[in-house]
Amino acid sequence: MGALAQKQRKQMNLPLRPAGPDTVRALLAWYDAERRHLPWRYGPRRKADPYRVWLSEIMLQQTTVKAVVPYFEKFVARWPTVADLAAASQDEVLQMWAGLGYYSRARNLKACADTVAAKYDGVFPPTEAELRDLPGIGPYTAAAIAAIAYGHKATPVDGNIERVIARLFSVRQPLPKSKPEIKRLAATLTPSKRAGDYAQAMMDLGAQICSPKRPSCLMCPLQQDCAAHAHGIAETLPIKTAKAARPNRYGHAFLVLREDGAVLLRRRPEAGLLGGMLEVPSTDWGDVLPPEKDARRAAPVTTRWWAVPTPVVHVFTHFKLELMVHRALVPVDATLTFWAEQERCVWVKRRDLHAAALPSLMRKVIAHALEETSLEAAE
Numbered sequence: 001m002g003a004l005a006q007k008q009r010k011q012m013n014l015p016l017r018p019a020g021p022d023t024v025r026a027l028l029a030w031y032d033a034e035r036r037h038l039p040w041r042y043g044p045r046r047k048a049d050p051y052r053v054w055l056s057e058i059m060l061q062q063t064t065v066k067a068v069v070p071y072f073e074k075f076v077a078r079w080p081t082v083a084d085l086a087a088a089s090q091d092e093v094l095q096m097w098a099g100l101g102y103y104s105r106a107r108n109l110k111a112c113a114d115t116v117a118a119k120y121d122g123v124f125p126p127t128e129a130e131l132r133d134l135p136g137i138g139p140y141t142a143a144a145i146a147a148i149a150y151g152h153k154a155t156p157v158d159g160n161i162e163r164v165i166a167r168l169f170s171v172r173q174p175l176p177k178s179k180p181e182i183k184r185l186a187a188t189l190t191p192s193k194r195a196g197d198y199a200q201a202m203m204d205l206g207a208q209i210c211s212p213k214r215p216s217c218l219m220c221p222l223q224q225d226c227a228a229h230a231h232g233i234a235e236t237l238p239i240k241t242a243k244a245a246r247p248n249r250y251g252h253a254f255l256v257l258r259e260d261g262a263v264l265l266r267r268r269p270e271a272g273l274l275g276g277m278l279e280v281p282s283t284d285w286g287d288v289l290p291p292e293k294d295a296r297r298a299a300p301v302t303t304r305w306w307a308v309p310t311p312v313v314h315v316f317t318h319f320k321l322e323l324m325v326h327r328a329l330v331p332v333d334a335t336l337t338f339w340a341e342q343e344r345c346v347w348v349k350r351r352d353l354h355a356a357a358l359p360s361l362m363r364k365v366i367a368h369a370l371e372e373t374s375l376e377a378a379e
């Protein structure tokens with residue numbers, strides 16, 4: 001673009017050049033020099049292992065890179081291939097996943113590994129359509145695997161990419177309505193060669209430069225191409241429709257400690273929140289806290305209970321939970337009151353709790369009840 005045209009664009013408050021192939025070239029050059037070094041990546045111009053791409057993308061949903069890296073490394077050290085993961089039990093997978101949250105992802109992970117091992121001989125299929133048919137793989141993950149592992153011209157759009165595209169093209173329609181348009185615009189930039197690097201470069205730019213609150217436009221390789229920067233509105237985009245307030249829920253949890261140092265845990269139903277994970281038995285979680293007298297009818301043993309004065313507070317995506325915690329010490333031959341649920345109950349030694357498939361909420365409940373921060377303490 002000539003100097004005159006650039007001057008005119010500047011006067012009209014337009015980016016110095018509209019986003020297009022030059023944008024992609026600038027982005028890839030930046031990526032070659034500044035990309036993040038992550039354990040699932042294979043470096044520029046190299047196709048990655050589909051198993052590692054898939055595992056990292058599933059783990060990264062709703063979770064930060066920093067939190068995912070140690071889990072990813074543990075998983076690939078124990079299960080180096082998808083066939084190894086398929087050979088593991090669901091409980092082993094849930095145990096390894098414990099602490100990462102959103103446990104339906106772990107159940108889908110196992111189901112997906114089983115399908116890839118049985119139906120595709122341990123090799124992930126290469127097309128987006130086939131990938132989308134696998135358990136737990138949606139359009140984003142399918143496009144990420146197709147582009148990053150197989151080099152196909154596919155366009156994954158995660159939150160980071162969504163933000164960069166909304167700003168590059170100055171998309172003013174609020175999310176989530178603007179999602180299809182953002183996806184369309186992102187695809188217009190996807191190159192035929194290096195589609196995987198383009199996707200990862202956009203992810204990195206969003207994470208490192210084009211951050212949600214204070215984008216570092218002065219350091220950005222796409223500054224000349226960016227409409228939001230030219231209009232001085234980068235920080236205001238993307239516009240998001242206000243979310244409904246997160247409701248509160250309340251309940252009582254009952255920690256039974258046996259005299260031999262074992263703790264009573266119950267397996268949650270497979271479907272639903274924290275499905276298949278272990279829990280400290282509790283009442284249902286409702287809109288109001290049931291009176292203690294009523295709540296004790298849901299207690300697993302009839303005994304003298306000691307109530308911890310302060311609740312455990314845990315924030316889920318859709319609600320905030322406050323659990324009052326009760327503790328009791330019982331003899332080894334204590335009888336459980338909920339006979340119907342006996343087969344879902346298990347006694348776990350305190351020293352083995354660290355390896356149990358317990359979600360973070362339940363680890364908080366146990367630590368709170370025992371007035372300890374570490375579950376690895378010996379009995």
Ligand code: SF4
Pocket residue numbers: 164167168209210211215216217218220221222223226227228229234
């Ligand atoms: S110039 Fe600023 S707003 Fe535009 S892509 Fe770069 S960091 Fe984001």
